[in-house]
Amino acid sequence: MTFIDTIEIDLSAGKGGDGSTSFARFAREPLAGPDGGDGGRGGDMIFAVKPDLEDLNHLAGVSRLSAEDGKPGAGGKCYGKNGSNLTVEVPAGTRVICARSGEELLKLMNAGESALLLSGGKGGKGNVKLATASMRTPHRAEDGAPGESRLVEIVYRQAAPVLVMDSTSSVGDDYYFRLYAHLSGNRPAEFYFYMRKPRIFYWSQDFRKYPVAFLPYQLRRKQSDNVKFPNLSHVYHAHILAFHAADMKAADAGAVLKRMLDELEDCERPNLEHFVAIFGGDGFGEPSSGLFDEWRRLCDNHPALSGASVSVLRVPPGGGEGRFSEFDTLLAKLAFKFAKGD
Numbered sequence: 469m470t471f472i473d474t475i476e477i478d479l480s481a482g483k484g485g486d487g488s489t490s491f492a493r494f495a496r497e498p499l500a501g502p503d504g505g506d507g508g509r510g511g512d513m514i515f516a517v518k519p520d521l522e523d524l525n526h527l528a529g530v531s532r533l534s535a536e537d538g539k540p541g542a543g544g545k546c547y548g549k550n551g552s553n554l555t556v557e558v559p560a561g562t563r564v565i566c567a568r569s570g571e572e573l574l575k576l577m578n579a580g581e582s583a584l585l586l587s588g589g590k591g592g593k594g595n596v597k598l599a600t601a602s603m604r605t606p607h608r609a610e611d612g613a614p615g616e617s618r619l620v621e622i623v624y625r626q627a628a629p630v631l632v633m634d635s636t637s638s639v640g641d642d643y644y645f646r647l648y649a650h651l652s653g654n655r656p657a658e659f660y661f662y663m664r665k666p667r668i669f670y671w672s673q674d675f676r677k678y679p680v681a682f683l684p685y686q687l688r689r690k691q692s693d694n695v696k697f698p699n700l701s702h703v704y705h706a707h708i709l710a711f712h713a714a715d716m717k718a719a720d721a722g723a724v725l726k727r728m729l730d731e732l733e734d735c736e737r738p739n740l741e742h743f744v745a746i747f748g749g750d751g752f753g754e755p756s757s758g759l760f761d762e763w764r765r766l767c768d769n770h771p772a773l774s775g776a777s778v779s780v781l782r783v784p785p786g787g788g789e790g791r792f793s794e795f796d797t798l799l800a801k802l803a804f805k806f807a808k809g810d
Contacts (some may be wrong), residue, residue, distance in 0.1 A: 471665040472524045473624040476567055479676050482535040482551035484589035484612025488596070490543030491605070499563035502605060503545050504595040508538030510588030510615040511551035513598040519579040521559035522667060523625050535586075538612055541594045551588055561627030561705055567619040568742035575793025577705075585620075585777065586686075590611035626666050629739075629806040631800070633697075633728070635687040635713070645710040647746065648682050650792050666702050673800050676807040681706065687716070687724070695724050701735045708742045708802050709776075710795070714749035714783050721747050722763055733772040740776050742802050743767060746795055 485507025492500035501524040515536050536551035573581050599606055623694030635646040651671040670677040680706050686696040702707055713721045727747060760780055767778040779798060
């Protein structure tokens with residue numbers, strides 16, 4: 469199924485119910501006066517985070533959502549029922565943006581968080597409320613007020629402060645995310661078809677847990693000419709971006725890095741503070757003198773990383789326990805302020 473992270477929907481809160489124009493009549497009092505009740509209030513439009521959602525696929529094909537209208541008032545001073553609120557469930561990291569002005573209306577970052585977006589219309593007054601000393605039998609009632617409405621763009625971006633980019637292909641092990649497997653403890657070779665979209669997990673280190681977002685990028689031989697970075701816009705909330713380009717030839721690694729940075733330049737990244745590039749591993753070969761310094765200068769001077777600190781690491785070949793030890797130490801240091809205790 470296609471991964472959907474942006475969708476445009478016309479939203480409306482409920483209209484208020486109309487007031488009632490009614491007059492009481494009793495056996496011994498045929499003209500007892502007005503008794504029309506007020507209309508009910510329209511339902512509100514609320515957004516709430518649902519923890520197990522990881523996309524906006526449940527909203528696919530939806531062009532309009534409306535909360536329930538309030539019910540009209542009735543005779544006997546009966547008030548109309550209020551309309552039910554409509555709650556739109558979204559994943560953490562969702563922003564709601566006005567499609568016409570570009571104004572950010574809501575940003576929901578944490579599980580259980582909810583916020584009111586649109587208020588329902590007020591119910592109209594019945595004629596019993598409109599009676600005055602000079603007009604004791606009003607033959608009119610108020611109409612219910614319309615609810616607020618907006619054409620909005622709902623944008624989901626992964627909410628974790630650490631974003632790890634790993635490729636879906638490496639030398640000798642197709643569809644194997646080495647860095648993701650190390651941090652998450654999973655064996656993603658078994659779950660490839662579930663890993664083609666961004667995903668959030670927790671990395672455990674020194675009795676602390678770090679929320680990490682995983683972002684796969686597609687790599688094929690010849691790697692530098694056939695690389696794709698779908699969903700790169702999910703860097704939006706990230707403070708730390710780690711780019712894993714190990715296990716490819718040194719001649720290709722620099723070209724892949726530059727292409728990623730060029731595409732990153734076109735993405736919004738208001739929180740990005742640190743960038744870590746990881747090279748080396750099996751098949752990397754012996755780099756030319758000064759190659760890592762050249763890559764570091766590329767990162768330091770690239771507009772995509774303006775204002776961010778840069779680290780370039782080299783991992784040894786093989787899959788030993790200490791393969792990512794230098795990266796683990798650096799990541800724990802950079803991400804400490806985002807850590808959660810067990």
